[in-house]
Amino acid sequence: MLRIKTIIRGAVGAAVVGASLSCTSDHTVLMPPLADPIFSSYVAIGNSITAGFQSDGINDSTQQRSYAVLLSRQMHTRFAYPALAGRGCRPPIANFVTQARAGAGSTAATCDLRLASSVTDIINNVAVPGVKAEDPTAVTGPSSSGLTVLFLGGKTQVQRALQAQPTFATVWIGNNDVLQPAITGIPATATSQANFVASYSKMINELVAGAPGLKGVLIAVGQVTAIPILFDAKAVLNPAFLAGLNAATGKTIVVDPTTCTPTTTSLIGLPLISQIASGAHPPNIACAKGGPFPLPIGELLVLDAAEQVQVAGIINGYNAYIKAKADSIGFAFYDPNPTLAGLKSSGQIPSVPNLTSTTNPFGAYISLDGIHPSSTAHILLANDLVTVINAKYGTNLQKIQ
Numbered sequence: 001m002l003r004i005k006t007i008i009r010g011a012v013g014a015a016v017v018g019a020s021l022s023c024t025s026d027h028t029v030l031m032p033p034l035a036d037p038i039f040s041s042y043v044a045i046g047n048s049i050t051a052g053f054q055s056d057g058i059n060d061s062t063q064q065r066s067y068a069v070l071l072s073r074q075m076h077t078r079f080a081y082p083a084l085a086g087r088g089c090r091p092p093i094a095n096f097v098t099q100a101r102a103g104a105g106s107t108a109a110t111c112d113l114r115l116a117s118s119v120t121d122i123i124n125n126v127a128v129p130g131v132k133a134e135d136p137t138a139v140t141g142p143s144s145s146g147l148t149v150l151f152l153g154g155k156t157q158v159q160r161a162l163q164a165q166p167t168f169a170t171v172w173i174g175n176n177d178v179l180q181p182a183i184t185g186i187p188a189t190a191t192s193q194a195n196f197v198a199s200y201s202k203m204i205n206e207l208v209a210g211a212p213g214l215k216g217v218l219i220a221v222g223q224v225t226a227i228p229i230l231f232d233a234k235a236v237l238n239p240a241f242l243a244g245l246n247a248a249t250g251k252t253i254v255v256d257p258t259t260c261t262p263t264t265t266s267l268i269g270l271p272l273i274s275q276i277a278s279g280a281h282p283p284n285i286a287c288a289k290g291g292p293f294p295l296p297i298g299e300l301l302v303l304d305a306a307e308q309v310q311v312a313g314i315i316n317g318y319n320a321y322i323k324a325k326a327d328s329i330g331f332a333f334y335d336p337n338p339t340l341a342g343l344k345s346s347g348q349i350p351s352v353p354n355l356t357s358t359t360n361p362f363g364a365y366i367s368l369d370g371i372h373p374s375s376t377a378h379i380l381l382a383n384d385l386v387t388v389i390n391a392k393y394g395t396n397l398q399k400i401q
Contacts, residue, residue, distance in 0.1 A: 032076045036395045038215050039075035039168050043124050043161040044068035045136055045207070046172040046219075048372060050127035051151075052081075055368035056108075057101060058129060058147075059088025060115070065375040068125050068170060070382035074397045075168075081125035082151040086112030089147060093368045096361045114150060126152065126160040132176045132191060134199035137206055143176065158203060162210040169207065169216035170385065173200065174318050178311065179371070182224040183269040185302045187310045193317045200321065208329055217388060218326040220319040220335040225308055226344050228353055228362045229370035230267040233287040233302070235352040236260055244355035249276040251283035256291040259298060264288070267308065269301035270353065270370050332392035334385055 034040060044050050044066075052058055052066035060083045063069070072079030087103030089111035094102040101107065128135070128148050135141030136157035140148065152160050161169065177191035191199075208214055224230065235241045236255045245253055253276065259266075266287040275281035286298030303311065319335065326333040343349040343365050353361045353370065362370050365377040373381065379400050386397045 034077060035075050035397055038393060039077045041164050041166045042072050042075055042077050042079060042168045043164050043166040044127055044170050045157050045161055046127035047131045047176055048129035050172050051129050053129045054372050055092035057088055057090045057092030059091060060084050062092060065378055067378040067381040070378060070400060071385055074386060079124045080121055082123055083115045085115045088112060095358045096368045097358045122164045123160060124164055126157045130176060133173050133196050136173060136203045158206045166211050166214060169214060170219060172219035174221040178314050179224055182303060182311045183229055185300050187307050187314060190314050196318055197321050204325055215393060217332040217334050217385060218322050220322055220337060221315050222340060223315055223337050224311055225267060226340040227371055228350055228366055229270050230303060231270060231353055232351040233260060233264045233266040233268045234262060236285050248273050248355055251276055253283045253285055256286040256293060259291040260287040265305045267303040272301045332388050334388045336381060339380060339384055
């Protein structure tokens with residue numbers, strides 16, 4: 001059987017008391033009274049960010065630091081998640097330079113499965129890393145992985161959420177529908193607006209039909225160009241940065257001076273480093289199509305100005321629909337993009353990674369994979385959601401201090 005880590009609400013005033021239940025070895029905490037009756041049963045639907053994925057991996061430690069867990073604590077409500085055993089599945093990167101992972105003997109293939117227990121319980125965080133908009137209503141969707149079965153046990157995210165008889169829900173789905181197409185420089189392969197709308201609508205309609213009176217928040221898709229997995233192409237003109245690329249790849253990289261100019265606005269996907277290191281991509285960098293190197297150099301893993309506009313348009317289309325859907329069902333809507341843009345413009349999310357930093361190459365708000373929010377950022381997200389929820393529902397959730 002599988003173990004669930006749980007936060008249990010108890011009528012114990014303001015005291016927080018550790019307790020053990022005789023029928024389970026789960027860790028439990030008795031919480032203060034509910035912050036509001038609408039939080040009697042909170043569920044979180046989503047993908048990697050909601051699940052607690054950081055630094056290209058997930059374990060019990062990162063699961064506990066998800067914004068969804070943090071938010072549940074402010075609600076003083078029970079919140080169970082499918083806790084991973086040992087080093088996780090797969091363990092997060094612990095050293096950016098060496099790419100070593102947390103835990104003795106860990107590799108990217110390591111999976112220590114779920115924590116063993118005598119019971120399976122209703123879970124509140126049903127998010128699964130890697131999924132797209134069409135996955136939460138499918139037992140085995142197109143983006144399913146071993147974690148889908150490990151977390152959901154043969155049910156869909158929506159089915160698992162409804163088992164908890166939810167009174168409040170957050171839904172953050174859609175980032176993966178555009179993330180890889182943007183990073184690889186091929187935005188045309190993103191989920192079409194029509195398919196996104198059909199999938200997202202099916203998910204929300206099933207959820208609200210199964211939980212009459214449900215309240216909640218729908219969360220917008222993040223603008224991919226705000227995260228440092230895509231870095232400013234002008235950086236390759238900096239001798240120190242280029243030396244860092246050479247060291248990281250073990251190759252001497254040739255940069256095209258005709259497309260990589262001081263005025264280029266292109267973005268380059270950081271996976272280019274591993275592609276060059278493995279020999280899958282020649283040790284050449286062009287910052288746009290049309291340079292001296294044969295395609296796909298300058299096309300794959302490069303997002304030029306026109307493609308950036310295309311990506312932004314795709315995401316704006318998704319988010320316009322999500323906002324309209326939230327309005328139609330009486331949910332709140334949260335757009336994290338102003339927060340991300342503010343961090344980017346202030347330099348707290350850097351436009352160019354520090355390739356020599358072992359633990360902080362992307363600043364304090366992005367973990368070691370250049371994509372997923374750090375623990376610090378999850379606190380920021382949770383506090384943003386507190387503001388949105390209080391404004392919509394007249395609640396008095398407290399921010400995390």
